[in-house]
Amino acid sequence: MRYDVVVVGAGPAGSRTAKIAADNGCRVLMIEKRQEIGVPVRCGEGVSKKGLKELGIEPESSWIAxxxxxxxxxxxxxxxxxxxxxxxxxxxxxxIYRDIFDKSLAKQAGKSGADIMLKSSVFEVIKENNKIKGVKVKSMGENLEIKADVVVGADGFESQIGRWSGIDTSLKxxxxxxxxxxxxxxxxxxxxxxxxxxxxxxxxxxxxxxxxxxxxxxxxxxxxxxxxxxxxxxxxxxxxxxxxxxxxxxxxxxxxxxVCAPIEKTVGNGVLLVGDAARQIDPLTGGGIINALICGTIAGEVIGNAVKKQEFNETLMEYERRWRAELEDKLYRNWIAKEKGTTLSDEVFNKIIEALSGYDFKKISTTEILRGIQSKYPELMKEFEGLI
Amino acid sequence: MKVDKTKCMYCGSCVGTCPKNAIFLEETNIVFNRELCIECGVCEKVCPVGAITAE
The missing domain is CATH 3.30.9.10 (D-Amino Acid Oxidase, subunit A, domain 2)
Known part of the structure; x- marks a missing residue:
């Protein structure tokens, strides 16, 4: 079997990448190890309305809980x-109902022309001359070799594609x-x-x-x-x-x-990582859906260009540059705030919440929280040195 | 490493956390590579439901 793009994992990151790549003229296969997309759910299931709107994803009553x-x-x-x-x-x-939400995104990928293969575990990446050339899959009892110009690791927290391709996704x-x-x-x-x-x-x-x-x-x-x-x-x-x-x-x-700081590298020769696999989760809130969709959109567009040019190393680097321009600063800032937050005592948390409940702010951010604390408990500010 | 299959939710927490990539998740099967294991015990701690015993 041969495709332009193989996407491993059919969560939001995978389905979005598959859809946008297909929209940009690629022949796409999306592989999912489970027998049903979206199941089992592994999520708190909260999502930002604003985030969906900015992505042009129409809310559907079937997945709004x-x-x-x-x-x-x-x-x-x-x-x-x-x-x-x-x-x-x-x-x-x-x-939301994440199982229905994920299926809806997969259907959009399917409608754009992406093929979908379920109950199929990728167990190896195919490498030739230092380039990733495809994946080996165990699919319903059958071993398959699927060749592709680009392999996308959208394989979630437990991502293997990155590690097998020499991209360091290890976590402290x-x-x-x-x-x-x-x-x-x-x-x-x-x-x-x-x-x-x-x-x-x-x-x-x-x-x-x-x-x-x-x-x-x-x-x-x-x-x-x-x-x-x-x-x-x-x-x-x-x-x-x-x-x-x-x-x-x-x-x-x-x-x-x-809940890490942005990792060094999410692209290799013929391979890129998206969503939780690329550690693109907001380290402060633990929210990952919108970031996965933003990065999936960018990945799909960049892959579309790479397939048009038939160049799969330099062209894919554009993904690295674009997703970082959009998200890296915020991820890094929120990682610093998380690192600080995990050192605070219950007494300090009590004071912070008390200070914030009496402080009129427009939008929550690390800066605004610190201003709120300073207005009520200036002596607490020493806890936050380095954050200001 | 031993997995209690009556507790395991096949969530992949141990898979993504293992520093040696010694654990692999098929759909509802945890495969463990003893040769790669360094007995750090992190899989036992990370399992949300306590299904893993590091030996």
Missing amino acids: ADIKGARIYAPNGKHVLLSEEQAGGEVGYN QNDVVPSLQYTMTNIDYTEYNDFYIGSVAPGGYAWVFPKNNEANVGLGVQLSKIKERGDVKKHLDRFVEKKFPNGKIVRIVAGCVS
């Missing part, structure tokens, strides 16, 4: 600060947040996405994202702060017992989030 008014951030002492959608910088918007323990989430019913639902910071979730946070007659209740802990096996589940069970003693669990979601 709830329309969210804003975010509430809870301090360890139970006090909170309320952020409207605008103040949260468009970080909240819709809570400070930059990994294993997470667990229960989708629960029989609890009180609100119109806000709630975040709980402090020792409830060391180095991470707990969240409650309401959906239609259910809510995603989840928690992530920084890997370096995990003491023993099963800590994440213990923390979540404790949180749920306290918050929702009568809640019933209808789904369990496990997964891991990378």
Whole structure:
């Protein structure tokens, strides 16, 4: 089999890359190891309305579970600060059904002409003269060799394509947040996405994202702060017992989030990485959908050019330049803020939330948070040296 | 390394975190390469549900 482009992984990054590359005239194959696109869900399922709009992705009622008014951030002492959608910088918007959302994106790729292959695991990349030339796939019991000019690793947190192609995607323990989430019913639902910071979730946070007659209740802990096996589940069970003693669990979601600074390199000769595989997640919020779609769009356009020119080394570097121009500064800044945040005590978090709840700001950002703290607790500012 | 298949959610947390790329996820199968393992124990800690015992 031969294609211009093979995309490994059919999440948002993969489907978007596949669609845009197909729209730009490429012959595309998208490979997914699972038997159903979007399943199992591995996500808190919140997505920014603004982000979708800027990408030209029309909201569909089939995947919208709830329309969210804003975010509430809870301090360890139970006090909170309320952020409207605008103040949260468009970080909240819709809570979605990720399985249906992912399928919708895959259908768009299919409609643009991309072929899709399910229940197929890539187990090797084909290399010739230092160029990636395709992949070897185990597909429904059959071993296949698929040749392609460009291989796209959209294979998520557990990405193999990058590592097999000599791109370093390894993570430090400070930059990994294993997470667990229960989708629960029989609890009180609100119109806000709630975040709980402090020792409830060391180095991470707990969240409650309401959906239609259910809510995603989840928690992530920084890997370096995990003491023993099963800590994440213990923390979540404790949180749920306290918050929702009568809640019933209808789904369990496990997964891991990378919260690192931008990695050195996401492109090799004949290969590029997109989405979680390229560690493009926002390190402060752990949100990855919009960034995956932005980078997938850029990847698809750049691959389209490369296929037209039939040049797959220098031309692909354009992807590196363009996604970094769009996202790198923010990712780096939010990584610094995350690094700082993971060192703070519950007492400091209490003061920060108290300061913020009395401070009138337009849009949340590290600078605005610091201004809020300075207005109320100037003596706390020494905690944030280097961030200003 | 031992995986308790009655607990494993096949989420890939151990796969992406393993510093030696010694763990591989097929659809609902965790494949472990003993030759690459350096016994660092990080897979045991990263598993959200505690399904892994590092030996």
